[in-house]
Amino acid sequence: MARPGTEAAPLRVAIIGAGPTGFYAADHLLKQPHLVVEVDLFDRVPTPHGLVRAGVAPDHQKIKSVTAAFDKVAAHPRFRFFGSVEFGRDVTAADLRRHYHQILYSTGAQTDRRMGIPGEDLEGSHPATEFVAWYNGHPDYRDFHFDLSEERAAVVGVGNVAVDVARILCRSPEELAATDIADYALEALRKSHIKEVYLLGRRGPAQAAFTNPEIRELGELADADVSVVPEEVELDPSSRAALEQKPDRTTAKKVEILQGYALRKPTGKSRRLVIRFLVSPVELIGNEAGRVVAMKLVRNRLEATATGTLTPRPTGVFEEIPVGLVFRSVGYKGVPLPDVPFHESWGVILNDKGRVLDPDNRQPIVGEYTAGWIKRGPSGVIGTNKPDALETVECMMEDLAAGRVLEPALPHPDAVLALIRQRQPRHFTYPDWLKLDEIEVSRGRAAGRPRVKFTRVEDMHSALGRS
């Protein structure tokens, strides 16, 4: 069989998951010199761009500017996007093998990691990722309910998502009204009774995952006073020694900013944001109605591993804080795809540099690849997926050169289009998205906002003049 990749017989690649990774992979593929590649990018939601649309905070518009690069990729004549087409439900792996030479899974991390403590499922306890998807207008989360009539909320974790949630809970209605937050979320947050937000980190200030600009932002909120516990921002001996031995300006600055917050006096703003360090929740306590009313915390100390990493270890000291709303933000977690080998505890597809492995013999499965969070775990920033996707594409090119590709019976792009039209007649194309994008932005312009999002799939169909 002649190697695919020519005008007469292009290399056909299916990418499942149209977030940043899917676009970076498509870009690397379409830019391969002397190779004719056709890329079809699938996503289960109608709109492309993954967490850039549904995860990045509404008050962080600049981060979303990366979509301009994705639009450029989508403009390539040999690129197609199919939204509302779900792998497993609308198209199966068997279908894809009949139409493509290579399949790449870039579905990200669809669920959250649990804390693994009693009371985690009480009413009022939620994954932060659900709250984020809700306020960002993700159609599948639109109808979730969060009780914002509580006065005290706790966010467990101090990473990027945790900080976003705490900040959004502390933003004034005026600040939120200028963003692309979903309308229903704006209304709900306008009526919020939240007075105190806790951000809980299990390690110390030197180890906390949030970035310096994010911490500074917390100190510049219009209507919330930030505070820390002075003893908790004093460096413990191990952290101080580590910083002295391996001086690191960023970490030193981080600690400096946080220690600065210890000197702040409340200025009478409506809300208080309290950042706690070296505490871990061990139990959520509920009332008779099954609602969370308090959280039991253990104080931690830091201990070095053999390589010098400072990890938290519980002491015997506990405390209880009253809270009515809890958001756990201790990581995203990958979800297995039907018929794709998965590493349960690590939450990733079983792979070696992006080649999907057979679980029985640990050998690469012909034609199957993975990239992004579902390959390496949920870490890094948006751009981190670009070199990750490149590594996978390089493996794909090596395998192509060696003739290790699938042999699709129906490689012609019209064949799979006919299949998709049959399985999901109400799918969305990239031109559809660009129309919806334009409508969202123009609605926003009228309201002084970056955009006003569609949050129901039916509304998207109506806007496109489809029943």
Add this chain to the structure above:
Amino acid sequence: MNIARVLATKGRNVVTIEPEQSIRRALALLCDHNIGALVVIDGGGLPIGIISERDIVREATRDEQIFSRAVAAIMTREVVLGVPEDELISVSHTMTERRIRHLPVVERGRLVGIVSIGDVVKAQRDQYQGEVETLQTQLLAQG
């Protein structure tokens, strides 16, 4: 970034050898797998030492009969072990300070992978590239 991330895309394959096997066997394994070190394990699969190409080179200059000697006589016994939560930056420092190039990783007492200095360099490069890419995109954005 921690070691778990590096292992996620590398797999759990660790090439191991028993202490009573010969240097000849060790050399064949290093060559076949194109790697720089073998983890020496006991009957229960637990790491009890590490033998690297550097250990073999050093010994070979002292003893030309090295091929038939046992791994146990040449291996390094004080092996630094990592855990999945170890941060890349700490691993990087440890490798530099202690002049080691391989870190076997254990989880709940079991050997789950090995991280080489090459893996660390690549992961840091990718992390750096990713952050620069993200920052450049944002800085160049219009408004």
